[in-house]
Amino acid sequence: MKDSAGVRTVPVDAIAFLQDNVAWNRVSFCIQDGKILSCESRNDPAQFFVTPGFVNCHMHWLMLGEPTLEREIELMKNRPDEMIDIMVENARSTVLKGITACCDKGPPGLETHRIYQGLRTAKSCGLPVPKTLVSTWTISVDGAFASPLSRRVYSQNELEQVIRELHETGAGIMKIIPESGLRLAQFTYDWVFPEAYFAVAREMTARLGLILAIHAKGPESIGMGLKYSVDCIEHATEASVTQLKEMQGKGIYLSPTLEGLWCRLNYATSAGSGVATAAFEWGNATQMFRNAVVLNDGKPFTHFLFGSDAGSASTPHASLRELYLMRKLGLPAEDCLRAAMVNGARFMRLHGSIGQLTPGYCADMIFWRRNPLELDVADWEHLDQYIAAVMLDGNLIEP
Numbered sequence: 001m002k003d004s005a006g007v008r009t010v011p012v013d014a015i016a017f018l019q020d021n022v023a024w025n026r027v028s029f030c031i032q033d034g035k036i037l038s039c040e041s042r043n044d045p046a047q048f049f050v051t052p053g054f055v056n057c058h059m060h061w062l063m064l065g066e067p068t069l070e071r072e073i074e075l076m077k078n079r080p081d082e083m084i085d086i087m088v089e090n091a092r093s094t095v096l097k098g099i100t101a102c103c104d105k106g107p108p109g110l111e112t113h114r115i116y117q118g119l120r121t122a123k124s125c126g127l128p129v130p131k132t133l134v135s136t137w138t139i140s141v142d143g144a145f146a147s148p149l150s151r152r153v154y155s156q157n158e159l160e161q162v163i164r165e166l167h168e169t170g171a172g173i174m175k176i177i178p179e180s181g182l183r184l185a186q187f188t189y190d191w192v193f194p195e196a197y198f199a200v201a202r203e204m205t206a207r208l209g210l211i212l213a214i215h216a217k218g219p220e221s222i223g224m225g226l227k228y229s230v231d232c233i234e235h236a237t238e239a240s241v242t243q244l245k246e247m248q249g250k251g252i253y254l255s256p257t258l259e260g261l262w263c264r265l266n267y268a269t270s271a272g273s274g275v276a277t278a279a280f281e282w283g284n285a286t287q288m289f290r291n292a293v294v295l296n297d298g299k300p301f302t303h304f305l306f307g308s309d310a311g312s313a314s315t316p317h318a319s320l321r322e323l324y325l326m327r328k329l330g331l332p333a334e335d336c337l338r339a340a341m342v343n344g345a346r347f348m349r350l351h352g353s354i355g356q357l358t359p360g361y362c363a364d365m366i367f368w369r370r371n372p373l374e375l376d377v378a379d380w381e382h383l384d385q386y387i388a389a390v391m392l393d394g395n396l397i398e399p
């Protein structure tokens with residue numbers, strides 16, 4: 001790489017996405033002010049392969065991957081500065097794994113504004129923090145999964161007020177948790193969110209330009225997400241083939257959160273408790289995912305996202321295991337990259353600035369020692385070992 005007059009020239013073998021197809025280009029990028037200024041063809045081989053940065057579309061900055069929520073809540077309440085330090089370190093290690101953009105699916109607890117501010121301050125001080133779309137709160141009602149940690153609403157007026165507040169606090173996304181946790185006796189989830197509220201949420205988020213995501217594991221919640229054409233369904237562990245086809249037809253994205261479910265199962269197994277529920281959810285998720293991989297006459301579902309549930313129970317932030325699990329369960333490498341790059345950018349409505357390597361786009365790049373498309377499934381378990389460096393807004397971040 002060489003610099004002159006604020007312009008950095010980067011000769012690489014780039015893997016770009018052009019109209020949804022993976023295209024190879026032997027190029028030199030010129031980078032200025034954090035953006036790709038131009039892209040010139042070259043002939044000689046380069047030292048590195050380059051892809052756009054990854055987009056993790058389901059993660060939680062304000063959760064630290066502890067098996068329980070108590071530590072997070074205690075930290076946020078009593079030691080907010082320590083919480084900010086941990087979060088800033090998680091942000092840095094996340095970038096080093098190639099994740100340059102994130103969609104935060106809502107924090108635990110309610111007093112989180114100041115803590116998010118700490119992350120913004122770190123970014124403005126030049127520390128590496130992925131571009132993040134936040135949902136300042138998750139929204140639910142009594143009886144919903146994790147409802148004590150959400151903004152619970154009790155009337156339509158209150159819901160409308162919460163959506164206005166979300167918008168005013170700079171959230172780009174609203175996430176609703178409309179179903180209960182897994183009920184052990186019947187192994188089902190209950191839909192607990194009034195449908196009239198759901199209709200209001202859809203109408204208002206569309207009007208205000210907020211993305212609408214729904215936590216939905218059971219078929220009823222997935223069906224409601226379909227009926228109201230939400231933008232993204234999280235987990236979708238029990239989605240049927242028919243529902244997957246309808247999601248695809250409506251352009252609804254799917255965050256399978258395989259890593260989160262896998263980490264829960266591992267923790268439950270080692271702790272010797274909660275194994276039945278964790279195994280049930282993991283079993284459903286893997287079955288759903290295998291169905292989705294061959295949904296279109298053997299070709300995959302088109303609207304996968306990379307969403308790991310980082311920060312939730314036992315799930316680390318700086319990890320690419322979600323991509324390994326997607327590949328291990330049958331998704332071709334090219335489709336894994338598409339999910340983690342172009343699809344994530346489209347879902348976050350940032351497809352004019354991230355997810356591709358094109359002049360005018362952010363210079364968010366992963367520098368690979370080997371072409372990730374040529375690595376086999378076993379190599380993908382340690383995908384990060386092939387990352388030599390990461391560029392975020394034109395700044396090279398090295399370990």
Ligand SMILES: [Zn+2]
Nearest residue numbers: 058105309312
């Ligand atoms: Zn989550």
